[in-house]
Amino acid sequence: MSGAFEEHHRGSTWWRCARWLTAVGFFIFAANGVAHSFTETQAESGARIYQHQCGRCHKPNGEGKDDSYRGLRAPELIGGTALPCKPRALQKIRMSDFRTVKDVYEFVSATMPADQPASLSAEEYWNVLAFILQRNGTTADNKRLTDTTSREITLRSECAPGSAAVAHEAQL
Numbered sequence: 298m299s300g301a302f303e304e305h306h307r308g309s310t311w312w313r314c315a316r317w318l319t320a321v322g323f324f325i326f327a328a329n330g331v332a333h334s335f336t337e338t339q340a341e342s343g344a345r346i347y348q349h350q351c352g353r354c355h356k357p358n359g360e361g362k363d364d365s366y367r368g369l370r371a372p373e374l375i376g377g378t379a380l381p382c383k384p385r386a387l388q389k390i391r392m393s394d395f396r397t398v399k400d401v402y403e404f405v406s407a408t409m410p411a412d413q414p415a416s417l418s419a420e421e422y423w424n425v426l427a428f429i430l431q432r433n434g435t436t437a438d439n440k441r442l443t444d445t446t447s448r449e450i451t452l453r454s455e456c457a458p459g460s461a462a463v464a465h466e467a468q469l
């Protein structure tokens with residue numbers, strides 16, 4: 298469905314603008330024309346969870362750290378190169394694409410924290426994802442980030458569900 302949305306807008310100013318924003322590292326919401334994000338409360342709670350559960354490997358400002366777990370780099374979670382569509386060449390745990398926030402949730406809730414996988418509640422994982430979205434430049438809209446809304450939030454326009462244009466990522 299969002300594929301059709303994007304097809305429709307491909308030649309438009311909106312689409313060109315979205316491509317430009319993606320190039321400078323902002324997340325794009327392409328949710329069938331409806332933007333969802335998260336609540337302030339989720340992001341605030343997520344900030345605390347992040348500092349306690351994630352920051353020791355991904356660093357307090359999300360810039361990532363080499364050799365954080367069994368020789369693996371904890372990749373950056375904040376900034377223009379965070380959360381790429383495809384796993385990076387040296388990644389060993391992540392095998393899946395990140396197209397929507399739901400994809401990131403599936404990965405994180407099963408595997409993170411890397412030394413204590415699946416140790417948080419579902420709500421805690423959603424809250425920490427709200428914080429990561431916020432730190433990547435999206436603003437709260439006071440609609441809760443949930444299993445349902447997360448399927449409609451695309452991280453990067455070129456990895457939207459149904460998009461074939463993953464190759465563009467190499468230029469980012």
Ligand code: HEC
Pocket residue numbers: 347350351352353354355365366369370371372373374379380381384385387388389390391392401405409410411412425
């Ligand atoms: C003990 C260290 C450690 C902790 C703590 C940790 N991570 Fe990770 N994380 C890693 C490593 C290492 C990887 C890379 C996995 C791989 O190579 O596939 C990773 C990968 C990720 C990825 C995928 C990033 C990408 O670009 O592919 C996400 C998202 C993530 N972690 C989120 C979290 C969150 C959220 C928390 C806190 C709830 C957390 N991590 C806690 C070590 C950690």
